[in-house]
Amino acid sequence: MSGPHLVLTGQQCRAARELLGLSKKGFAEQAGVDRRRLTQFEDGTDTTSFPIRAKIRAALEAAGIEFTKEGPEVKLRSDDAP
Numbered sequence: 001m002s003g004p005h006l007v008l009t010g011q012q013c014r015a016a017r018e019l020l021g022l023s024k025k026g027f028a029e030q031a032g033v034d035r036r037r038l039t040q041f042e043d044g045t046d047t048t049s050f051p052i053r054a055k056i057r058a059a060l061e062a063a064g065i066e067f068t069k070e071g072p073e074v075k076l077r078s079d080d081a082p
Contacts, residue, residue: 008057008067013041016065031059035063 017027024042028035034054040046041056048056055066066077 007037008053010042010044010048012067013038013056013060016067017042019076020060020063020065022063027059029082030063031056057060 017024018026022030024038025035028038031038033055035050037046037048038056041048041052060074062065064076066074066075068075
């Protein structure tokens, strides 16, 4: 279930990044966000502004992540799965 109405959480971000096998540093660079801000967002110590969340979400979706309502809430799109 993709779409702008689904709010990205730090837990979803971490799960998606780990599913993709990306380090915080590598993903932060890929998404164009500060690594410290990404770490704080994933840890729940920074709520992060909407524009930054949108950049993070767009980078995850571009890398093949699909956000869902069931299960772990993130998965690889079926067309990208091995």
